[in-house]
Amino acid sequence: MTFRIAPAPHTKPARSTGQVMRLVCYALIPGALAHYVIFGPGIIIQLLLATITAVATEFLFTQARRRTSHNTLADYSAVVTAVLLALSIPSLAPWWIIVIGTVFSIGIVKHLYGGIGQNIFNPAMAGYVVLLVSFPLQMTSWPLPAELSNFSVSFYDATQLIFSGYTADGYNVQQLKAGVDGISMATPLDTLKTGLSQQLTTPEITNNPIFSGIAGVGWQLLNAAFLLGGLALIATRVISWHIPVGLMLGLAVPALIGSAIAPDQSIGLFMHLFGGATMLGAFFIATDPVSAATSNRGRLYFGLLIGFLVYVIRTWGGYPDGVAFAVLLANMCVPIIDKYSQPTVYGHKGSSS
Amino acid sequence: MQEYKNISLQGLWHNNPALVQLLGLCPLLAVTATITNAMGLGLATMLVLIGSNLTVSLVRNWVPKEIRIPVFVMVIAAFVTVIQLIMNAYFYGLYQALGIFIPLIVTNCAIIGRAEAYASKNPWRQSAFDGLMMGVGFTLVLMTLGGLREIIGNGTLFDGAELLLGEWATALRIELFTVDYPLLLAILPPGAFIGMGFIIALKNAIDHYREQHASKPEKQVTRARVTAQS
Structure with missing residues (x-):
């Protein structure tokens, strides 16, 4: 028997990148299922389209950069980006939306900055922002939650809608959005924001049928599902608790203060936490290990900053939800956060954390 | 002749104000949504560059070093005012489309940069030619970026060219796709930043390629004698 003496470091990372990324994918399953239940089968097509595009783009760009495609494809990072992007966009958006978004995410935001580990911005969110800025109509046309909708969208209808823009019966997405009384309805956050800008009070707006429960039909279930998946990620130690907790604190504290000062003109606490993309952002997007802060203290600050920015954008910004913008803005602040939250090396004076 | 060739190469490629010096990016990014706007602003900047380089070069020996910058700025401002009034009178549509960016040519660093770096040290003929070449280089980059953004954003080329070139230019409008x-x-400011990044990357890639494929001069091997001469 021979003893092989390998060079340092002798500790082995608990998981490879591929294993971590696969765990993230599994943790997204409850959210994807909730998405399917609430918004119909369109999400399956979007997920497929996004994954195929992401893998193809990853392959082409690694080839063009003369890297080995095998390693980068096997680490599933492109798949995670694609899945996150597909879960972020309206499930009945035309096919070219997700294709353009994924190509931008993988090709420009990830590979032009040097591939996995080098990108300063979160690829999925940068792709999302490009889509939101470029195609505002398609990106805000969320289908109605199934229990409010007049139409049930079958898998065949969803395919037709995504690839041609019309169902077999000739309805387009805008017509499908019309509720029981024929009035088109937006997402809860959007409805609330539009109502507030028309000088309505929060109780008046929340009489709308879309606001049953704590944060609007459908969206509360979706956020609860993402919360479940996120807690699983924390339990398996794939992510640390610092970013999600920081984000929720950064969002909840201003939300509480805001609703204490002006309960009729503000978005409530539960609406903030369980509406829009809060949970997806807190557990899956802001925790991207590449573009987030690196030390634990830094991660807490990073999360707090995102939460606060989400509150600011939702309250005073031009868009109903602001998770994507908040994440990108916080990504820009990461170098400075890292600089000022650098832990003290053991044995040096000063507090270590 | 070699000198003028060198100036042209510097202005058009090696020291291009937009691609290498990265000067004058504010108008470059703001008005290049269409190729017509880009060309209008490029031509205006070029005329100002020629005029200011020529004037600065002519007065360079009488301007005390300590106050040269205010003098340069006033020369540039005078030329910009002339261009602005001309555009207001003859190209009113374009004048409105470019808006604040015509008076802002005064603050274009490319112009004061050339006045300081070249015109204040060289005779007037070369200075005026340098202004022309720098202006052409700047205009070409503007037009490339404007063309790219117009094609990607609108699917057209030379939309609204009649504002700059007169009625006949409506025929220039090309509809590539609808x-x-x-x-x-692509039309919003972020598109300008991203497009500019791609153009600079392309320029660097071409330089890199040419450097690698350039015929290397025969290496001169000089041997040091290490043994004592007998």
Whole structure:
């Protein structure tokens, strides 16, 4: 028997990148299922389209950069980006939306900055922002939650809608959005924001049928599902608790203060936490290990900053939800956060954390 | 002749104000949504550059070093005012489209940069030629970026060219493809930054390629004698 003496470091990372990324994918399953239940089968097509595009783009760009495609494809990072992007966009958006978004995410935001580990911005969110800025109509046309909708969208209808823009019966997405009384309805956050800008009070707006429960039909279930998946990620130690907790604190504290000062003109606490993309952002997007802060203290600050920015954008910004913008803005602040939250090396004076 | 060739190469490629010096980016990014706007602003900048370089070069020996910058700025401002009034009188549509960016040519660093770096040290003929070449280089980059953004964002080329070139230019308008939903990003300012990044990357890639494939001069081997001569 021979003893092989390998060079340092002798500790082995608990998981490879591929294993971590696969765990993230599994943790997204409850959210994807909730998405399917609430918004119909369109999400399956979007997920497929996004994954195929992401893998193809990853392959082409690694080839063009003369890297080995095998390693980068096997680490599933492109798949995670694609899945996150597909879960972020309206499930009945035309096919070219997700294709353009994924190509931008993988090709420009990830590979032009040097591939996995080098990108300063979160690829999925940068792709999302490009889509939101470029195609505002398609990106805000969320289908109605199934229990409010007049139409049930079958898998065949969803395919037709995504690839041609019309169902077999000739309805387009805008017509499908019309509720029981024929009035088109937006997402809860959007409805609330539009109502507030028309000088309505929060109780008046929340009489709308879309606001049953704590944060609007459908969206509360979706956020609860993402919360479940996120807690699983924390339990398996794939992510640390610092970013999600920081984000929720950064969002909840201003939300509480805001609703204490002006309960009729503000978005409530539960609406903030369980509406829009809060949970997806807190557990899956802001925790991207590449573009987030690196030390634990830094991660807490990073999360707090995102939460606060989400509150600011939702309250005073031009868009109903602001998770994507908040994440990108916080990504820009990461170098400075890292600089000022650098832990003290053991044995040096000063507090270590 | 070699000198003028060198100036042209510097202005058009090696020291291009937009691609290498990265000067004058504010108008470059703001008004290049269409190729017509880009050409209008490029030509205006070029005329100002020629005029200011020529004037600065002519007065360079009488301007005390300590106050040269205010003098340069006033020369540039005078030329910009002339160009602005001309555009107001003859190209009113374009004048309105470019808006604040015509008076802002005064603050274009490319112009004061050339006045300081070249015109204040060289005779007037070379200075005026340098202004022309720097202006042409700047205009070409503006037009490339404007063309790219117009094609990606609108699917057209030379849309609204009649504002600059007169009625006949409506025939120049090329409709490459029609899109129901334009890629707004290309027309909005972020598109200008991204497009500019790609153009600079392309320029660097070409330089890199040429450097690698250039015929290397025969290496002169000089041997040091290490043994004592007998």
